[in-house]
Amino acid sequence: MSTLALIGGTGLDDFDGAQRVRSADATTPWGDASAAPVLLDIAGAQAWFLPRHGADHSLAPHAINYRANIAALQAADAQQIVAVAAVGGISAEMQPGRIVLVDDLIDYTTGRDHTYSDGPDAPLQHIEFAPPYDAGLRERLLLAADAAGVELIDGGVMGVTNGPRLETAAEIRRMARDGCDVVGMTGMPEAALAVEKRMAYAGLAVVVNPAAGTADGPIHAAIEQTLSAAMRDVRAVLRALIGAQQA
Numbered sequence: 711m712s713t714l715a716l717i718g719g720t721g722l723d724d725f726d727g728a729q730r731v732r733s734a735d736a737t738t739p740w741g742d743a744s745a746a747p748v749l750l751d752i753a754g755a756q757a758w759f760l761p762r763h764g765a766d767h768s769l770a771p772h773a774i775n776y777r778a779n780i781a782a783l784q785a786a787d788a789q790q791i792v793a794v795a796a797v798g799g800i801s802a803e804m805q806p807g808r809i810v811l812v813d814d815l816i817d818y819t820t821g822r823d824h825t826y827s828d829g830p831d832a833p834l835q836h837i838e839f840a841p842p843y844d845a846g847l848r849e850r851l852l853l854a855a856d857a858a859g860v861e862l863i864d865g866g867v868m869g870v871t872n873g874p875r876l877e878t879a880a881e882i883r884r885m886a887r888d889g890c891d892v893v894g895m896t897g898m899p900e901a902a903l904a905v906e907k908r909m910a911y912a913g914l915a916v917v918v919n920p921a922a923g924t925a926d927g928p929i930h931a932a933i934e935q936t937l938s939a940a941m942r943d944v945r946a947v948l949r950a951l952i953g954a955q956q957a
């Protein structure tokens with residue numbers, strides 16, 4: 711049975727109700743991961759957990775060492791990754807509190823270390839990246855959500871910006887024209903690096919605010935209230951997925 715890893719984002723810096731079994735090495739040939747991956751026992755089933763922004767949530771999206779994070783999970787023998795990220799909602803259906811099992815992405819990031827094909831000794835790879843997310847893992851997440859009684863939006867395009875600032879209204883209008891449904895800051899290069907490492911990768915995007923210019927009022931007002939309720943649902947989906955893996 712292949713081993714699952716969870717990458718937690720804003721609102722999922724730890725996993726309530728799980729027992730820590732052991733930690734893996736945070737140090738990799740690409741530098742240090744955001745934290746040491748921890749093997750969790752969640753109701754009798756095991757999965758690795760890595761908080762993307764660090765255990766104390768101190769790493770900004772552009773400062774995360776994505777290469778080290780993916781390499782640390784692979785070194786811990788994880789073969790599949792479910793990555794959770796808070797996002798802003800762009801299209802009408804993507805209201806705060808909704809959880810989206812994204813099925814495509816557009817990368818607007820710049821200046822991030824975005825490939826392992828880097829340096830004289832690294833083999834050059836042109837990975838296939840359409841689709842970026844693993845179909846089998848997406849299917850199992852849909853089944854897990856069903857079992858947990860949590861409604862996911864099946865499909866959506868995530869635009870990934872550099873941050874840490876939020877977008878202008880004009881940037882969001884452009885992203886909407888491009889076909890983006892939600893906007894986050896951490897989905898890339900994480901997804902591509904996982905695929906370079908031949909790991910199955912899927913993304914759960916939790917809508918925590920309307921993107922800039924799509925609703926009245928400051929964006930941050932909505933985030934805190936929505937986040938904890940939605941993350942309870944995300945944990946329920948992940949528990950069901952992990953339980954089904956080991957069943």
Ligand code: HPA
Pocket residue numbers: 796797798799871876877893894895918919920921922929
């Ligand atoms: N934009 C970019 N990233 C985000 C947002 C947003 O509105 N909300 C949460 N992550």
